[in-house]
Amino acid sequence: xxxxxxxxxxxxxxxxxxxxxxxxxxxxxxxxxxxxxxxxxxxxxxxxxxxxxxxxxxxxxxxxxxxxxxxxxxxxxxxxxxxxxxxxxxxxxxxxxxxxxxxxxxxxxxxxxxxxxx
Numbered sequence: 032x033x034x035x036x037x038x039x040x041x042x043x044x045x046x047x048x049x050x051x052x053x054x055x056x057x058x059x060x061x062x063x064x065x066x067x068x069x070x071x072x073x074x075x076x077x078x079x080x081x082x083x084x085x086x087x088x089x090x091x092x093x094x095x096x097x098x099x100x101x102x103x104x105x106x107x108x109x110x111x112x113x114x115x116x117x118x119x120x121x122x123x124x125x126x127x128x129x130x131x132x133x134x135x136x137x138x139x140x141x142x143x144x145x146x147x148x149x
Contacts, residue, residue, distance in 0.1 A: 033092075033126065033127040033129070034070055034089050034090060034091055034092070034127060035089070035090045035092065035093060035095075035096050035124060035125070035126060035127075036087065036088065036089045036090075036124070036125040036126075036127075037086075037087075037088045037089075037090070037096070037122065037123065037124050037125070038085065038086070038087055038088075038122070038123045038125065039085070039086040039088070039120050039121070039122050039123075040083065040084070040085045040086075040120065040121045040123075041083075041084055041112075041116050041117075041118070041119070041120035041121070042080070042082050042083050042084070042116065042117045042118060043082050043084060043112070043115050043116050043117065044082070044115055044116070044117060045081075045082050047115035048081065048082055050115065051084065051112065051115055054108065054111050054112065055074055055084075055086075055108075058104060058107075058108045059072055059074065061104045062099070062102075062104065065102070065104070066095065066098065066099055066102070067095075068090055068091045068092065068094065068095020068096075068098060068099070069088065069089070069090060069091075069095065069099065070089040070090065070091055071087070071088070071089040072086070072087075072088050072089075073086070073087045073088075074086050074087075075087070082117075096124075
């Protein structure tokens with residue numbers, strides 16, 4: 032089973048940014064201690080807009096994602112963050128691409144597979 036990565040992006044009220052960062056810091060510690068199905072959890076601020084927050088979370092599988100979504104600490108985080116946010120969060124779930132190994136020669140090893148215009 033392949034891992035799943037989720038991106039969550041939202042904007043917070045600038046006056047609440049420090050409280051949001053503290054809340055997220057505490058939340059991530061709880062997640063790391065209680066959810067072994069989390070491979071990685073990182074949070075970023077956009078360079079041009081520090082009030083725009085991006086979470087990138089990788090799960091071992093769909094079950095780990097479901098456990099995370101239904102956790103009490105997730106419910107608590109939403110109750111705290113939603114009033115300090117502007118608009119709704121955007122959620123994107125990414126799945127790993129399963130590449131097919133080919134027995135063909137690599138592109139560019141002969142003149143028949145070129146990306147150059149003919």
